[in-house]
């Protein structure tokens with residue numbers, strides 16, 4: 001959003017979003033607790049930008065992405081897309097909104113129906129959400145295939161006949177079918193080979209430029225996020241602990257978790273790698289059904305203070321556009 | 331890592347072919363390499379490039395049929411593993427060559443305690459009694475950084491987190507003081523913060539124990555931080571081999587060069603646009619008769635489609651299987667056969 005190709009218009013506004021999953025136990029399936037997968041996150045996504053969402057597995061990235069698209073009935077909070085509040089919209093009424101917002105999934109294999117041809121998969125959203133004629137639909141599908149770099153001649157083939165990278169292109173074409181404004185990409189390259197990842201990332205960038213798309217790009221691959229995102233939010237145990245522009249986040253991370261996470265990424269350069277100052281975190285991420293008191297990160301934080309074990313840190317803007325939730329800065 | 335020392339493992343011309351109803355897959359094609367005492371040999375390549383099948387073939391872990399494993403020999407301390415009996419192989423695998431796989435849940439037995447699984451090889455291969463084995467098991471868990479080791483012996487694998495399970499696997503692999511440790515993508519399924527812990531542990535263990543290690547990964551960052559020497563695999567072949575710094579500074583195979591350019595980094599310059607390697611990695615239905623990378627290679631010329639390039643020795647312990655010479659910016663002059671022999675002799 002800092003350079004002039006991106007607008008200042010907020011397209012997606014997430015406020016105090018919570019998604020808790022109940023835990024049931026016993027023969028009466030009594031509710032005994034809840035998994036606080038997403039526990040109060042807030043951020044804006046500007047039109048035309050890519051917001052990266054990073055963090056270790058289990059920290060709530062996918063849940064956040066799905067909750068924002070209202071694939072779940074959210075526990076609390078507000079989600080506005082293009083000015084329209086959808087946080088409390090009942091599922092049937094969401095149908096009209098669906099075309100604007102789409103999702104691309106990690107596992108292209110699992111998200112494509114193996115018994116449908118590629119043309120049928122890509123065209124499926126058109127059946128439900130458009131009144132195109134059969135011929136118009138066919139033409140649209142073929143042009144979508146062109147746009148994502150799939151050979152039109154393969155329109156009648158089945159997903160298993162394609163490689164992982166090509167299957168991801170099918171998933172992207174399907175997401176584009178209804179001319180969405182906002183796409184949640186949930187680990188879209190995690191299942192792909194190194195040499196194929198760049199192909200898909202470049203495609204996503206080209207499509208964004210061509211159609212002015214807005215992305216929430218979820219990934220645990222910090223180097224790829226540094227490449228594709230304009231701004232980056234870092235999640236830990238259901239919370240956003242830091243959010244900043246790409247440049248700031250990678251060159252001047254403030255939250256001790258962000259610092260440790262970035263320092264852990266190996267460097268594909270033996271000379272640089274030797275000089276990396278690693279902050280090794282002890283232990284594992286606590287369970288989201290029983291998060292620690294105070295700051296979520298206090299059990300592993302190398303800079304933990306007394307206050308961190310009792311009081312939840314407020315989220316503060318430590319510099320324009322740079323947000324952190326840490327007692328070091330409050 | 332002493333340069334002249336005899337290798338602990340020496341693999342010559344290893345080939346593995348899977349014969350399936352759908353046809354043959356030539357997964358490993360004339361792979362030769364050796365492992366020196368105390369060194370860490372990194373093996374890098376995309377999925378399907380033959381990394382796992384190579385290592386599993388040489389210690390008899392590939393069921394045959396459907397696979398056919400052949401070669402000029404796999405010398406391990408004077409024994410040719412390709413000719414060894416199943417019993418011999420089993421005892422070598424349990425004791426003298428240790429293994430760590432990507433997913434510890436598939437190699438740990440869910441119904442036995444972790445303590446039992448560490449103690450079993452100690453009793454079987456080292457002849458320890460129960461008390462001695464137990465004492466050693468605690469030592470091993472402490473060695474790999476599992477807190478409260480004594481108490482955790484009676485826990486089952488599912489009671490450990492992913493990172494801790496991988497530590498348990500490493501403890502089991504190290505139980506009998508192996509001469510060689512083969513680690514197949516041991517950190518691929520882990521988060522980066524946990525991966526950093528395991529890599530740090532590996533540095534410590536190598537300092538303490540000094541065993542030779544083969545470390546398989548698709549992550550060039552991991553290779554940069556941990557390897558002494560590197561094999562780059564593509565299409566079931568070693569396409570480049572060099573000491574780690576030499577490889578990153580002077581990559582001589584177009585595939586290695588492209589791979590180094592296509593991965594972004596969290597430090598240093600950020601590229602506006604990622605470099606792309608067009609096309610897909612191959613599935614080899616027959617023994618390669620041309621360069622397997624040629625269809626994706628911007629430098630390919632007529633010769634590359636006619637002959638599978640041998641590994642050309644380019645000095646400094648470095649060889650590359652490519653007819654194009656990046657030093658001169660032109661195809662190699664054709665003193666090929668000699669170069670091949672030399673490269674194979676020097677591959678150690």
Ligand SMILES: Nc1ncnc2c1ncn2[C@@H]1O[C@H](COP(=O)(O)OP(=O)(O)O)[C@@H](O)[C@H]1O
Pocket residue numbers: 021035036037055056057058059060061062063064288
């Ligand atoms: N449908 C569900 N029911 C119960 N728990 C869930 C559900 N989906 C996710 N979780 C839990 O919520 C937490 C966050 O999961 P997820 O959003 O998938 O994390 P990430 O995508 O960051 O890896 C995890 O502890 C996970 O087990």
Ligand SMILES: Nc1ncnc2c1ncn2[C@@H]1O[C@H](COP(=O)(O)OP(=O)(O)O)[C@@H](O)[C@H]1O
Pocket residue numbers: 348350355356357375376377378379380381382383384396613614
């Ligand atoms: N049991 C099998 N039957 C047939 N093909 C196999 C079998 N196991 C592996 N392969 C093939 O062998 C090739 C090399 O696989 P592998 O060594 O697992 O690759 P890597 O470890 O580099 O990802 C791949 O093309 C794979 O599909």
Ligand SMILES: [Mg+2]
Pocket residue numbers: 061062063187
């Ligand atoms: Mg996820």
Ligand SMILES: [Mg+2]
Pocket residue numbers: 381382383514515
């Ligand atoms: Mg493998």
